[in-house]
Amino acid sequence: MKARSQAALLAAPAMAILAGVAVLPVLAAIWLSLHRSILVFHEERFIGIANFRFLFSDGRFWSALGTTAYFTAVAVAAELLIGLPVAMLLQRGGGFFRAAILLPWAIPTAVSARMWAWLFNADYGLLHRLLPGVDWLGSPRTALHAAILVDVWKTTPFVALILLAGLSAIPGDVVKAARVDGARPARIFFSITLPLLRPAILLALLFRSLDAFRVFDAIYVLTEGGPANATETLSIYAYKTLLRSGDFGYGSALSVATFACVLGIGLVFLRFLGRER
Amino acid sequence: MKRLPVLVFFLGPLAWQVLTSFWPEPELTRALPHALTVANYAGLGTTFARAVLNSLLVAAGTTALCLAVGASAAFAVAKLEFRGRSLLFGGALAISMFPPIATVSPLYLVLRAAGLRDTLAGLILPYATFALPLTLWLLTSFFRDLPDELYRAARVDGCTPWQAFVHVFLPLSWPALATSAILVFIFSWNELLYALSFISTPSKRTIPVAIALFAGEHVEPWGQIAAASVVATVPLAFLTLFFQRRIVAGLTAGAVKE
Numbered sequence: 001m002k003a004r005s006q007a008a009l010l011a012a013p014a015m016a017i018l019a020g021v022a023v024l025p026v027l028a029a030i031w032l033s034l035h036r037s038i039l040v041f042h043e044e045r046f047i048g049i050a051n052f053r054f055l056f057s058d059g060r061f062w063s064a065l066g067t068t069a070y071f072t073a074v075a076v077a078a079e080l081l082i083g084l085p086v087a088m089l090l091q092r093g094g095g096f097f098r099a100a101i102l103l104p105w106a107i108p109t110a111v112s113a114r115m116w117a118w119l120f121n122a123d124y125g126l127l128h129r130l131l132p133g134v135d136w137l138g139s140p141r142t143a144l145h146a147a148i149l150v151d152v153w154k155t156t157p158f159v160a161l162i163l164l165a166g167l168s169a170i171p172g173d174v175v176k177a178a179r180v181d182g183a184r185p186a187r188i189f190f191s192i193t194l195p196l197l198r199p200a201i202l203l204a205l206l207f208r209s210l211d212a213f214r215v216f217d218a219i220y221v222l223t224e225g226g227p228a229n230a231t232e233t234l235s236i237y238a239y240k241t242l243l244r245s246g247d248f249g250y251g252s253a254l255s256v257a258t259f260a261c262v263l264g265i266g267l268v269f270l271r272f273l274g275r276e277r
Numbered sequence: 278m279k280r281l282p283v284l285v286f287f288l289g290p291l292a293w294q295v296l297t298s299f300w301p302e303p304e305l306t307r308a309l310p311h312a313l314t315v316a317n318y319a320g321l322g323t324t325f326a327r328a329v330l331n332s333l334l335v336a337a338g339t340t341a342l343c344l345a346v347g348a349s350a351a352f353a354v355a356k357l358e359f360r361g362r363s364l365l366f367g368g369a370l371a372i373s374m375f376p377p378i379a380t381v382s383p384l385y386l387v388l389r390a391a392g393l394r395d396t397l398a399g400l401i402l403p404y405a406t407f408a409l410p411l412t413l414w415l416l417t418s419f420f421r422d423l424p425d426e427l428y429r430a431a432r433v434d435g436c437t438p439w440q441a442f443v444h445v446f447l448p449l450s451w452p453a454l455a456t457s458a459i460l461v462f463i464f465s466w467n468e469l470l471y472a473l474s475f476i477s478t479p480s481k482r483t484i485p486v487a488i489a490l491f492a493g494e495h496v497e498p499w500g501q502i503a504a505a506s507v508v509a510t511v512p513l514a515f516l517t518l519f520f521q522r523r524i525v526a527g528l529t530a531g532a533v534k535e
Contacts, residue, residue, distance in 0.1 A: 006438045007357035014350035014409060015365055017342075021384070022372040022406045028383035089280055097280060099521040104287050106513040106524075108467035110485035111506045115294045118499050124305055126293055153290065158528065165529035214376035217469040221489045235378040235470070242382050243474055252382045259379035266374050 026259065032252035039246040051253035060229065060237065061254065065261070068233040071144060072212040075151045079208060080201065082152065083159030090164045105157040113221035116150045120222075140230035143223050147231055150218045155211070159204045166200025167193070199273070206269040213262055234258040291510070298503035305499060317504035325505055327480050328487035332509075335397050335472075335483055336465040339404040340458050343412040348454065351416030352442045356428045366417065373410035377470050380406060388475055395477050403471045408461045415460070418530050419453035420446065456527040459520050463513060484509045 033051055037044045055061050090098055104112065119127045120136035127136065136146045170193065178188050216235040219225060225232035225240070238258060242251030297305075299313040353359060354366050384403050385394065393399030423446065431441035469485040476482055482490070488509065491502050517524060 003357070003432075003438050004359055007353045007359035008361065010349040010353040010357070010439065010442065011359065011361070011365055013346040014369075014413065015361065017346060017402070017405050017409060018365075018369060018372055021402050022375060022380060023368070025380035025383040025387070026375065028386075029379055032382055032386075086283055089283060094280075095521065097284075098525065099518050100284060101287055102517045102521055102524060103291065103510075103514060106463055106517045107291075107506075107510045108469070108485045108488070110467075110469050110489045111509050112290075114488055114491070114502055115290055115506055118297060118503065119290060119293065121499070124499075129308070153287070157287070161525055161529055164525075210374050210376075214378065216378065217485070217489075220469070220473075235376065238378045239381070239470070239474070242385070248382050248386070255376075255379045255382060258376050262374065262376050262379075266371075 029252045029255050029259070032248055033250075033256045035249045035252075037247070037249040037252075039248055047249070051250050052257075054250065055253055055257060060232070061234075061257070063229065064232050064234050064237040065257075067144065067231065068213055068215070068235075068261075071148060071151075071215055071233060072209055074145075075148045075155075075212050076205065076208045078148070078152045079156045079159045080204065082156050083163055083204070086156060086160040087163035087167055090160060091167050101157045101160065103157075104154050109154060109217035110221050112154050113150055113218045116146070116153070117222055120146055137223055138227060140227050143227060144231045147215075147219050147222055150222065151212065151215065154218070155208065159208060162204040162207070163197065163200055166197045166203075169200075170196045202269070202273055206266070206273065209265055209269065210262055213265060214258065234261070294503050294506055297500060298507045300500055300503075302498065302500045317498075317500040318508075320498075320501050321504055321508070324479065325487060325508070328482050328484050329508065331397055331481060332466055332484040335400050335404065336462045338398070338401040339408050339465040340461045342401055343405060343408045343461050344454060344458060347409055347412035347457070348416055348447065348450065349442060351413050352420050352446055353438075354413070355417045355420030355423075356425065356446075357438055366413070369410040369413045372406060373414070375406065377406065381470065381474050384471070385474060394475055395481060397476075397481060399475060400472060400483070403475070404465050404468060407464060407468075411464065412457045412461060415457045415527055415530055416450070416453055419450060423449065452523075455520075456523045459516060459523060460527045463516065463524075466513070 034046060034048060035044055036047045036050075086101065090101065117137065119125050122128055122135050122138055125136075128134070134142060136142050174192055174196075175188060178192055183191070214235055215233050216239065219231050219233055219236055220239070223231045225236040234254065235258060238251055238254035241247050241254055245251070296310075298317050299315065300310045301312065301314045301316065304310045350365065354362055380403070388394040388399045388403075391399075393402075427445060428441055431445045432438075436444065467485060468483075469489060472483045472486045473489065476486060484505075488502065488505055491498070491505060
């Protein structure tokens with residue numbers, strides 16, 4: 001057999017699986033979103049873009065989009081702001097310290113959300129005891145911020161590790177030279193460290209924004225989107241429409257809309273990253 | 278000293294959870310327990326033991342599948358010429374950014390039609406959507422770093438590409454395979470959305486689903502939930518303690534270009 005065709009054969013199983021479980025399903029979801037499809041009634045007919053026309057006038061969709069955008073923006077900003085000092089602490093080594101920081105990242109989000117739900121518990125939770133009077137999960141105003149706190153706790157370690165990799169790539173000589181020239185630590189940080197860290201920061205922003213935008217686990221476990229839909233994100237709304245209401249047509253339209261948003265965010269970031277290199 | 282607040286923030290909630298798991302249920306209303314007990318662990322019973330077993334099976338199955346098909350594909354992408362090479366690599370990267378909700382509805386219908394809905398085997402293929410791109414990414418960057426001369430020498434010695442892969446490259450790649458296996462295992466062990474959507478029989482639930490849907494008869498059994506959380510966390514705590522270097526290297530692979 002020729003080398004070229006053998007190479008294609010080596011890659012074929014992976015290609016087939018990715019096409020079967022990711023590419024075709026996304027196309028199928030777009031196709032489904034053009035249908036009225038209710039599972040229990042065995043109803044399925046083509047209705048064109050009617051689902052999307054409904055989506056544009058669906059207040060619950062716009063509210064979920066706003067919640068998702070707010071969650072993403074606040075969580076990712078907080079993770080970067082906390083992640084950078086943590087990365088600088090990690091830089092000074094310490095295997096145990098690094099493993100300890102990594103632990104929140106490694107455990108299932110469902111587990112960490114349950115753990116925080118107990119801390120937030122309105123009767124006996126530790127946070128409730130330390131700060132009485134705040135009903136973390138019960139009030140629409142605080143519930144989303146509680147979910148953001150859980151996300152920050154869980155994924156700041158990941159951000160810190162990406163930034164640590166960026167910090168380690170900064171040549172020590174540059175910093176030393178600046179120090180010899182009499183630059184103060186703050187000056188070194190803003191004039192050398194931060195600019196050289198830009199690619200790593202952008203990369204962390206890209207990964208985290210795409211990941212935060214599809215948030216499901218933490219919110220599903222903490223509040224299921226409540227109270228009064230105050231924490232309902234796009235993934236939660238789509239999940240409920242698909243699997244609770246069994247509405248596969250409109251649920252798929254919501255999924256496709258979520259997909260389109262993530263694609264848009266990804267393309268914007270890739271443009272920025274491409275300009276960096 | 279600066280590390281202390283950081284450690285308290287990241288480990289404090291876990292420590293409280295461990296304490297809660299040994300806290301006698303009737304005493305949860307108190308500020309601190311009088312005595313500690315293992316009753317919460319004993320009360321978890323066989324349903325949760327099943328969930329641990331299910332998670333092990335699905336995570337191990339996903340890891341095996343992704344390494345089996347991912348290693349040869351990554352080798353082909355890194356060292357060989359073939360049509361669709363950049364399509365596979367770029368496509369895998371794009372797929373890793375897909376929101377999983379985008380594929381839930383068609384995968385549900387396909388799994389149902391194939392009789393694989395509500396089965397553990399039926400979770401392994403959907404899990405490949407996030408696990409296979411990760412495997413490809415890690416292994417491709419590993420194979421790229423091995424010298425091209427190695428491949429050319431093997432070819433001159435009469436190896437086919439397949440033989441070069443099996444006899445020359447595969448034996449060298451166990452560190453990268455181990456890193457990929459650990460990360461894929463962790464991601465599969467932690468997955469919630471697909472497991473929640475495709476599994477309906479309680480005895481087939483994985484750990485994240487079991488913990489998400491954990492419910493008591495009247496009140497939330499916080500002590501038992503804490504015990505279940507600790508059981509779900511212990512294997513990961515060991516993985517992170519023993520393999521933190523590998524995990525960190527894998528997570529940040531390609532984060533910095535030389």
